[in-house]
Amino acid sequence: MITFIFILGSILLKGKYISEVNLQKYIINIVVFSFSILCLTFFINNLTKNKFIINGIGIVLSLGTSFLSGVMVPQQLLSDKVLKIAKFFPTYYFVKINDMRVNSFLDVKAEIFMQLLFALAFLLLGLYFSRVSQKA
Numbered sequence: 001m002i003t004f005i006f007i008l009g010s011i012l013l014k015g016k017y018i019s020e021v022n023l024q025k026y027i028i029n030i031v032v033f034s035f036s037i038l039c040l041t042f043f044i045n046n047l048t049k050n051k052f053i054i055n056g057i058g059i060v061l062s063l064g065t066s067f068l069s070g071v072m073v074p075q076q077l078l079s080d081k082v083l084k085i086a087k088f089f090p091t092y093y094f095v096k097i098n099d100m101r102v103n104s105f106l107d108v109k110a111e112i113f114m115q116l117l118f119a120l121a122f123l124l125l126g127l128y129f130s131r132v133s134q135k136a
Contacts (some may be wrong), residue, residue, distance in 0.1 A: 039122035046129040
């Protein structure tokens, strides 16, 4: 719901310039990325119930992946080693799509697929740890 509020806000604020932007690419990318982050949140919340640990993990992951994946510094300026590490996080693929010039959905299908794979992995890990905590 929050994602759609941001999309609507973007359209309202930049309405006359919205034709210059590939809006479909951004909407698909943000929805898939939001889903993968929600799955990551589900995984972290089932990993531990300690709020201090959850906050610590959240801060480290959000800031760490932002620096590694090209949110704070453009991906072109990052070294190959940093980018290899960044590929282990969905944020890398989100930023990569945003930086790409896209003619069709087929141009970004691999990056969208990777984000969905991360979402599936986080969801399955979250379900596993949820099951483990229920048995304990």
